Amino acid sequence: MTRKQRRLTLIGTAGLVLAAALGLVLFAMNDQIMFFHSPQTVAEKNVQPGTRFRLGGLVQAGSVERGPSQSVKFRVEDATGSIPVTYVGLLPDLFREGQGVVTEGVLGPDGVFKASTVLARHDETYMPREVADALKSQGHWQPGAGPQGAAAKPPLATPVSQ
Structure with missing residues (x-):
């Protein structure tokens, strides 16, 4: 060789x-x-209690209940179902009903997802209020137009009342 x-x-x-x-x-x-499981895939895969994973979907309208000491209960839904979620801590500014959310945590034996982290999702047109204000003051951005003058949604950075 x-x-x-x-x-x-x-x-x-x-x-x-x-x-x-x-x-x-x-x-x-x-x-x-997978980046996250939807309520449908959780049901299809028959995820066992105690399993740590990410749950993603939309915050169901009318499901947000704020409790004492920063505890929050809400439901994450997709087209076929929903899963109740509990979380204790500060929520992101973009968290609201009808908004996309990804939560990380553990599925409890009672079927309630106990989240340790909540991440609010947004679309590509999001712009922090400070950046939008700076662009407005420089004359580079007008409401209803994107940073380069293209049509875009106004900034979504609004405070969440607690």
């Missing part, structure tokens, strides 16, 4: 080993390769 053949054999073997390792990693992570 010549030097060139040995080198090609070594490179081919290393490539096969890397491909096999990648295949095993992807197979092992098959159920975990």
Whole structure:
């Protein structure tokens, strides 16, 4: 076997080993390769209580109940169902009914998702109020127009009353 053949054999073997390792990693992570589960996928996969995962969907209209000491109860819904969520802590400014949300936590035995983190989602037209005010004062942005003059929604940074 010549030097060139040995080198090609070594490179081919290393490539096969890397491909096999990648295949095993992807197979092992098959159920975990998701940014979040919707209420529908939680029901379809029959997620067991005590499982830690991310739950995403829309905050159901009329479901937000604020309790003592920053505790909040609400429901996360999608097209087919909803899951009750409890959370203790400060909510993001963009959190409101009908808004997209991703929560991270554990599903309890009673079917209530106990969130440890709540992230409010927004679309690409979001602009913090401070940035919008700075652009307005410089004359680069007008209400109803984006930063470059394209039509866009006004900024969504509004305080949440608690």
